[in-house]
Amino acid sequence: MRWLVMLAAAAFAMASYANDVGQIKSLKGTVQVERDGKRLAAAPGMGVKQADVLVTGADSSVGVTFLDNSMLSLGPSSTLAIDHYSFDSTTHAGRFDSSLKRGTLAGVSGRIVQQSPEAMRVRTPASVMAVRGTEFLVQVGAPAR
Amino acid sequence: MGAVLVGALIVLAVVLSRQTTPPDDLFAVLPSADGHTGAVVVERDGERTVLDKSYASIRSGESEPTWLSDQEVRTAFAPALAAMPPRPAKFLLYFETATDQLTEESRGELARMLAEITRRPAPDILVIGHTDRVGQDEENDRLSLQRAERVKGDLVSQGVPVERIRASGRGEREALVPTADGVDEPRNRRVEINVR
Numbered sequence: 001m002r003w004l005v006m007l008a009a010a011a012f013a014m015a016s017y018a019n020d021v022g023q024i025k026s027l028k029g030t031v032q033v034e035r036d037g038k039r040l041a042a043a044p045g046m047g048v049k050q051a052d053v054l055v056t057g058a059d060s061s062v063g064v065t066f067l068d069n070s071m072l073s074l075g076p077s078s079t080l081a082i083d084h085y086s087f088d089s090t091t092h093a094g095r096f097d098s099s100l101k102r103g104t105l106a107g108v109s110g111r112i113v114q115q116s117p118e119a120m121r122v123r124t125p126a127s128v129m130a131v132r133g134t135e136f137l138v139q140v141g142a143p144a145r
Numbered sequence: 146m147g148a149v150l151v152g153a154l155i156v157l158a159v160v161l162s163r164q165t166t167p168p169d170d171l172f173a174v175l176p177s178a179d180g181h182t183g184a185v186v187v188e189r190d191g192e193r194t195v196l197d198k199s200y201a202s203i204r205s206g207e208s209e210p211t212w213l214s215d216q217e218v219r220t221a222f223a224p225a226l227a228a229m230p231p232r233p234a235k236f237l238l239y240f241e242t243a244t245d246q247l248t249e250e251s252r253g254e255l256a257r258m259l260a261e262i263t264r265r266p267a268p269d270i271l272v273i274g275h276t277d278r279v280g281q282d283e284e285n286d287r288l289s290l291q292r293a294e295r296v297k298g299d300l301v302s303q304g305v306p307v308e309r310i311r312a313s314g315r316g317e318r319e320a321l322v323p324t325a326d327g328v329d330e331p332r333n334r335r336v337e338i339n340v341r
Contacts, residue, residue, distance in 0.1 A: 023269050025230030025341070045267035061228035065269075065341050067311075069233050075225035089273070089313035090286065102168065106175075106225040109183065118186065125167035126189055126205065133183025135175040137202075137213070137222050141168045 020047030021085040022066035026073070029060025053081045056103065068094060070110030070120060078103020083123075087112055099123040105138040107131070173202035173213045178232060233271075233339040234261050237321075238296060240334045243279070243288070245295040259303055261340045269341050270305065272296050274314040277333040278326045282316055290314030296336045 024031075024046045031042040034053040040046075042054070048064050056062055056078045063073035068087045074080055079101040087094035092115035100122060109131045113120045118130035124140045172187045176199040184197035194203045194210060202213040218226075236258045238251040247255075262268045274293035276285040293312035301307050322332045 023267065023341075025267055026228050028224075028228065061224045063228040063230040065230045065233070067271075069271075069339065069341070071230050073225050073228035073230070075222065075228070078225075089271075089311070090315060091318070092315075104222055104225045106222060106229055108177070108229070124170040127170055127172070128188050129172050130186045130188075131183070132185060132197075134177035134181060135183070136185050137171075137173040137175060137218070137225070139171040139221060141170075 019049050020067075021050055021082065021087070022048040022064045024048060024062060025065050025071075026063035027061070029076070030057035031055070031060055031062045032057075048082060050082055050085045053079060055079050066096070066110065068092070068096070068110035068112045070096060070112065071108045072098065073106045075104035075106075078105065080105060091115070094119060096120040097123070100138050100140050101125070102140050106135070107138070108135050109133055169205040171202060171204040171213075172196065173200060175199060175218075230341070231265065233341040236261075236338040236340070238336045238338065239331060240292055240336070242277075242329060242331070242334065245288075245292045247296075255299060255303075258338055258340060259300075259305070262300075262305060265340065268309060270300065270310045271339040271341065272300070272310060272312045273337045273339070274312070275319055275321070275333060275335050275337065276317050277328065277330045278317045278320065278324055279329050286314050286316040288314075289316050292334075292336050296338065 024042055024044055027042060027044050032055045033040045033042050034055065035049065042062060054062060054074060056074050056076055058076050060076050061074060063071065065071050081099045083099055084095055084097040092111045094112040096112050096119065109120050113131055113133055117132045120131040122129045122138055124138065129138065172185060174182060174185055174196045176182050182199045184195060187194045187196065187203050196203060196210055200213045201210045203210050236254055238254055239248045240246060241248060262270065272293045274289035276289045293314055297310050297312040300310055320333045321335065322330050324330045
């Protein structure tokens with residue numbers, strides 16, 4: 001019986017892992033993942049799924065590596081929604097859309113963009129950025145000058 | 146009474162203006178770790194701006210790109226940049242022709258890779274198989290995945306949790322050494338491993 005429970009737990013862990021599009025690699029302070037109407041406390045090693053919203057507290061930050069080797073990291077008091085993520089590991093076709101609602105974001109593009117330039121997009125409330133390659137920064141709520 | 150009404154109207158106006166005016170934003174391009182600078186295209190109110198030089202930036206209310214200062218990168222973006230995950234480490238393993246058997250040298254490379262896996266706090270591993278250009282595409286897709294699965298099995302037998310490893314096959318799409326179709330190039334018969 002115990003063996004069956006362990007098997008079921010392992011199968012469940014693998015099934016949920018199968019939907020992961022990325023993984024939290026670094027984390028400082030308080031970070032939450034909003035998923036299916038719930039707020040989960042984030043931790044290093046936790047999977048990130050399509051439609052997740054990552055929220056960092058004050059003095060907090062988080063870094064995520066996605067399946068295609070693209071990476072995103074958030075500074076303090078930031079909110080990022082993973083709107084769409086698809087990636088074919090054989091052909092490298094895919095699309096990666098996210099939205100920065102507030103705060104600061106640093107990013108590095110991966111295999112999706114190598115295969116299809118501009119297939120990675122970051123939206124803000126006023127703008128949309130298409131990534132043709134490599135590294136970028138985005139801020140929402142930027143101080144005017 | 147009048148004062149209360151005026152106050153309520155002011156609050157309403159502030160709330161409405163907050164809802165209709167999106168917050169300011171800022172986009173910038175950085176040099177990448179390998180020194181190459183890529184590009185992004187920012188679209189706002191139907192205007193497209195290409196940023197393709199290191200530290201080129203565009204912000205709300207400005208129609209031309211400007212340069213992001215060192216100080217601004219350090220103050221506004223230092224926490225986000227510090228949270229960037231470690232770069233994926235890449236390893237290459239080579240195979241004997243038309244088999245999933247590793248060459249002698251590549252069995253030694255496996256050990257270096259295991260050390261990198263244990264060094265990382267929350268590792269996950271991508272195992273990506275490739276073939277040379279001998280044979281049909283479908284056959285090479287199958288063989289490349291078979292090679293990747295073989296290496297995944299080796300890692301699992303070394304104690305790496307199976308749920309941390311993903312295997313995939315790229316067939317002959319990503320030849321390391323470009324050749325004509327049908328060429329038996331040993332450097333293309335490989336498995337690439339990304340430790341992340």
